[in-house]
Structure formats: structure tokens, C-alpha cells
Amino acid sequence: MEKVQVLMSTYNGEAFLEEQIQSILQQSYSEVSILIRDDGSKDNTVSVINRIIERNPGKIVLIKGENLGVVQSFFELLQFSDDTASYYCFCDQDDVWMLDKIERAVHALRSCSATGMFFTSTMLVDHDLNEIKVWPSPHERETSFYNSLVQNIAVGATMVMNKAARDLLISKTPNTDNLLMHDWWVYTCISAFGEVIYDSKPTMYYRQHGNNVVGGNTTAIHKWQKKWESFRKHSGDKLLKRQAIEFANHYGSQLEAEKLNQLQLFIQSRRSLKQRLNYLHKSKLYRQSWTENQLFKFLVLIDYI
Known part of the structure; x- marks a missing residue:
């Protein structure tokens, strides 16, 4: 049976940590190990992990690190991951995996001829795992590199990738200060060179609580309020373009011609309104919904992106 390694960052x-780890150890797919990197926790996280390791010898390895933040922590996990595994899963510390999460992913990825990544929606749950709703909603358009440059639709904790994908990611060392999130970077890289498989059926219970790094349990009004607040906070930062430039610096020379052309069009300077209108005419980039796509075009026109 092919080996699967789960990459978990804790802080x-x-x-909720023990419940999450137990849901991994109880997976229907049995050839699973866990690599945990603790990002400098100040509570009893490391003690909890060590107790679980004692009860499950040979299944879990712990790396105790300094506080680097979630993005850099996951990149370190990739660098230290088991070179003999066939598949790798990202994992958060406070969710619960459905019992067939890994089995479904492995089954889907076996059809990939080369570089591949699998991800799904989640079942949002409250503090006590009472179901709220499926999130995010099914995507309106296909997954692609042209989508990934301006929108992340892949929830990191649902991601499973094959070894070719992992090798692609560790072949370069990006400046994580220029990345929006580790899962966004992964979506961009894999969609550029391989196959991204999406399944709208959830594979995990995504717990909503006060300490979530991100969350999907918001009303439509609150969602747009958050977007506007983010717009005001980051106006002028051009975060999407910074991430795209970072990608171009590392992988641009490996892209096929049309993808490279679209990447270069996106990152070039557009000082005049005429240049921005011309860009929108040539661009193949898109966000998933019609509304989000109009927002993208508007932000280009006002030179926010």
C-alpha cells in the first residue's frame, strides 16, 4: 500500500488537537504517518502531542520549532517530509477529518499521470461539531492557473498532493513574505504544471471558533464588509501582483507560452486607464462567480491590482 504522510502545523x-489527530489515526486508509511541526506554542500543545506519540509509537514525528507563522511552518514541513511517501496532506490543528478523507484522495490521485493535487469543500461545524453548512459553495468555473493568479479556492486542510507535486514545491524556496497563504501558492504551482482535482463533497469538519486563522461561517453582508476592510487596509500593496511576481521569478521559465504570456500581462505596470482597459481585453484571468469577476475587473480599473 502506498504511504501517505500528513503534514500538521500546530500553535x-x-x-482540539487530540480530536484532530485521532481522526487521522482512525482513517479507513491505514498506511498513514503524521509529521507535526510545532510553531513555538506557549500552552500545553507539545505535551499533548508527546502523550499521543507514546500511545502510537512509530506513527507520529514531532519537530519543535520557533514561531515562524503558519505559511513558513507549512513550507518547513514540506522540506522535512518523507521522501518515500507517495502522497502528502496538509492538516490544521482544530478540525476533524471524515473517515474516508485520505482514501478518497488517494483514489482520485491515482488517475493523475504526473503532478496532481486533490481538494474538496468542507462541512462547517461549530465548537461542538454541530453541522452548519457546506463551505465553500460549489465552484461555477473550472480550476485553472488563470483562476489561481487572482483567487484561491483550495482550502489547505483538504489538500492532498502526490509526490511529483511535493517535489515541484520543494524545488524552489519562495520568499514567504510575498505569499498570501501557503495553500494559495500550492494551488498556483500545481495548476500551472499539473492537474488539480476538485470534489464538492466535504472530507472534513471545519470547526469554527474564536481562534480560527480563517473561517467560512459568515453572512453575505459580513463577507463583503471583510472584503472592503481588506481593500482599505491593503490599498497600494498589490498583494496579488507580488505573489504572481514571486511565482514568475521561480517558475516563469518553465511555463508553457500562453500561461507565461498571461502571467507577464498580469504583473506588468499599467499606469494609464487606457493600459488597464487594454489589459482587461487581453486577460484570461477570472474569479469563480460573476460578482467576484466584476469586482476583479473593477479593482484592475482603479489600479488596485
């Missing part, structure tokens, strides 16, 4: 996660 002050003692409250």
Missing part, C-alpha cells in the same frame, strides 16, 4: 492548539 497553541491544545483544546
